[in-house]
Amino acid sequence: MDILVSIKPVLAMAVSLAAAFLILITGESARNLRETWTILAAVIKFLIVASMLPQILDNKVIEYTLVSIAPGLLIKFRVDALGIFFGLTASFLWIITSFYSIGYVRSSNEHAQTRYFMCFSIALSATMGVAFSANMFTTFLFYEIITLCTFPLVGHKGTQEALKGAKRYLTYLLGTSVAFQLLAVILTYHTAGTLDFSNHGIMSAARDRGASDAFLTVIFVLYMAGITKAAMMPFHSWLPAAMVAPTPVSALLHAVAVVKTGVFVVVKIVLHIFGIDLLRQLGLGTALAYFSSFTIIVASVIALKQDNLKRRLAYSTVSQLSYVILGVALLTPSGITGSIMHIVIHAFGKITLFFTAGAIYIASHKTEISQLDGIGKKMPFTMAAFTVGALSMIGLPPFGGFISKWYIAIGSIEARELPIILVIATSTILNACYFLPVVYAAFFKEPKPAHTHSHGSDAYQSPVTHHPSIHEAPAMMVVPLIVTAIGVVALFFSPSRFLELAKIVVSSVTGGN
């Protein structure tokens, strides 16, 4: 495998940092200019990431050491197939989300928009940092930065409820990472003498030097407990709580940047810190697979009971994230492929769903599923996109979700873990149970008369004539969600680019080169 030295990963990371600075300077007084920075940075970032793709497909690796702080502690970037995979997904979706965000915050007249866009940019920088990090220290560094700079976004509304959600968000993410993940990182350094990601894991060498199996297991468990962003049960409850955030934040951060960072880091740890051989010998892969299966099922069941659309989506996310972990935990080529594919496919699907939730809120101020009867006729594009996203989540062809589920299912057969198939089947049924009624209600039920809306969160709207004519949200919001919905379909028909990347990852971690 050739190694190229190039500053591109740093630029990809830094461009939105620069944008954050420009956004801060520009401020509220020149809103259009401020938004230009966001869009510009998003496009440039995507182009930089995309420009690295040919080399990666050429089976090369791009490296760059930014600073060497102390032995073992260097901020170093390394773009490999897995990293570019995540980087492409996040940077592409950022462009779309930027447009959507602008539409959303302007329609709803959010306060502190400068802070909003600034934190957004920094979050994206940090996401790139995680995607392209070459060692566990760099990962940890950007992981923490994501937590800190998304905290203001979660608490953006500043209401009591938002603050409570934001506090839980920060306590879970920061607390566990400082307590467990940091300890795990230090233990890794102590046992392995390095923090650099390696294709066959760095811990197997440590085991040869005499680190006991129990000790390695403890480190692995600490990692899993410390990476709360992956929202594995029992550390999942921050995610529904964080749904108080404005919808674009939920969309990008809780479908892409934050949660995907979590599962991405889990994948990295499984593949590059421990290595699949070691985990198989320790039997930890199977344990992780069943643990994530538990999360898949339970979160789906909880999702069934949610009436708030965003909360239902949040629990769906909790469940879907565990698919990624499940796939990689199977430790087989197809499982890993499915897991990696699910990162991008779920991102597109879930961001579509969140976008529609936001569009519905902006257009009609409805947040509960029980209020959505008949809304499909008023907002046909939005709800069509919702349907696409939902079907992809369920895993029906011709939507992207089918592909990743297919690979994960094959992976479980390869791993001879047949109960996992059952888990996938059950989860598919449950997914259908909690998504299809929404679609059905939106398109086929008659809207309820306005006067029945006397309960719950929309009580304050009752004096108003209750939006007699609901129509589509602004184009700034509808177009992005149609684009992502098309993306979901496109991923089914031409997943080859991504599959190619996934193959490179698989071949590099399973012996080969």
Added chain:
Amino acid sequence: MNIQAQAPVLIIIIPLLASLINILIGTWRRDLCYPFALIVLGSCLLLAFNIMDTVINTGTIHYRIGGWAPPWGIEYVIDHLNAFIAVIVTSMSFIVSVYSRRSIEKELRASKIPYFYTLYILLTTGLLGITVTGDVFNIYVFLEITSLAGYALIAIGDEKAPMASFNYVVMGTIGACFYLLGVGYLYIMTGSLNIADLQRLLPDLYGSTVILVAFAFFLIGVSIKIAFFPLHTWLPDAYTHAPSAVSAVVASTMTKVGAYVMIRITFTVFEPRFSSEIIPMTSILGWSSVLAIISGSVLALAQTDFKRTLSYILIAEVGYIVIGLSVGNRAGFTGSVLHILNDAFMVACLFMVAGAVVYKKGSRNIDAFTGLNKRMPFTMAAFGIAAISMIGVPPTAGFFSKWYLVLGTIEAGQWVFASALLFSSLINAVIFVRILEKVYFNGENVSIPQSRDEVPLSMLFPVIFMGAGILVLGLYSGDIISSVIQHTVPKGF
């Protein structure tokens, strides 16, 4: 006369004379005291850097006072550790002195300002004296000069300050007396007071009970001075009620210099072999540190007064430093020395922020922070950085010292120590998140003027400098370790 050669003594003499001259200046023109103090402390800072430079380039400096050869004369010995501490002390006192003017004008009567600066310079003199001297009795004298200046500085604080200061006097004197007894016992056994001489003479006497007693007296004495659990009771009151500038400077320097004395006693006067193998003193220190860290953190959580919160955090931070010493390995020691530096920056920054809030809002209560991000964005940005550093998030400085400390405890197989360190990170996270939340999300229910209303530049600049410093120090931790700290690690680690 070659200034470079005389630097070790000039760094004491200049501030000592200046503190006296300052009174005279004060009786003539009160407003000249501040620039005068700045010049004096600034030149000390330059001298300290000069000394550091000399040490890095040419090795340990030996300076004989009056030309008397040791062990009869007093010798100033400056190696990497001393120079490092001297730089910390002078930087802190210089930066805080820049900050002090407006803060003091607000908190003190104008007639007291000359005395404030006199004591302030005297405090620095004492701290530097402890740092440069190579003589255990000399350390005692400078320790008391520092403490006396400290007692007086704390006493000019608010309503309750005199009482807090009196308790500090009582405890501080006990500490100093124990230290003095330790000196006496060592003198009985060896007939020497020179550190290098003691180091040579003592190994033959390690079996002696008298030596053990001397060691115990030293440790108790120093532990009181650095407010090491369970001898910390004087600290929260004293640091809470002192004027803000005083809290900033004493919190960032006195405990650090005390920790330096502890390092000197346990690892230079006595060998690491004695401190960790012949007697289980290091494990006693380690477990006390665990208690210090846990109780300090938990008590900090329970406070509503911001300066008091910081005081308890400081007690936990002292535990951090000692825990790294107690594990007796390279990583732990590196972490401790690095933490002396980082903690000085963090604590000074936080106490200065506290002072800035007192300056604008007149209250030390945590609630006073509500919605300050609009009024004081820069101060609050520095506060945020310091807070994150306290939690130990990279790339701030606090992360790196914690990294080495935890690594050290793990290498020593002390899992409880490691857990205590991480537990304290967690508690710090809770404490600071609670405050940051008030700062940045005041919500709609609080109506405060939203216009910018920052503290004066002379206060703002040091705060920002510290905040930026925490980030820069973090990124340069590796260089600091390789050029200075690794030379301070005692032989045998």
Added chain:
Amino acid sequence: MEFVIGKYNFWVYIVLMMIGFYAMIAKRNLVKKLVGMNIFQTAIILFFVSIASKKGGATIPILQKGMTINPSQYMNPLPHVLMLTAIVVMVSTFGVALALIMMIYKKYGTLEEDEILEIERNRK
């Protein structure tokens, strides 16, 4: 018995020190605390001075030119010198402490710790 009598200087200083210590910790009156502190410090001075002396009529080391010196005839002067410094330190500490007591008295009108705490409590 030999242990007690042979090292009586140690016992004297320890007893004095404990008396001082007791007063500092247990007495509630600030002046009494201060007196305890002085006793405590003085005990240490006595200890230092006592270790300087030698048995067999050693005297203070005042030397003249041309004298032959026999160290066993003279007391060790160094502890005395150290104690001169220590006395200075102690006097300063005492001075600072007295000044503090004056401030406290002006503020509270009493020097009893209990009453001061009571006043503080009522102020809240």
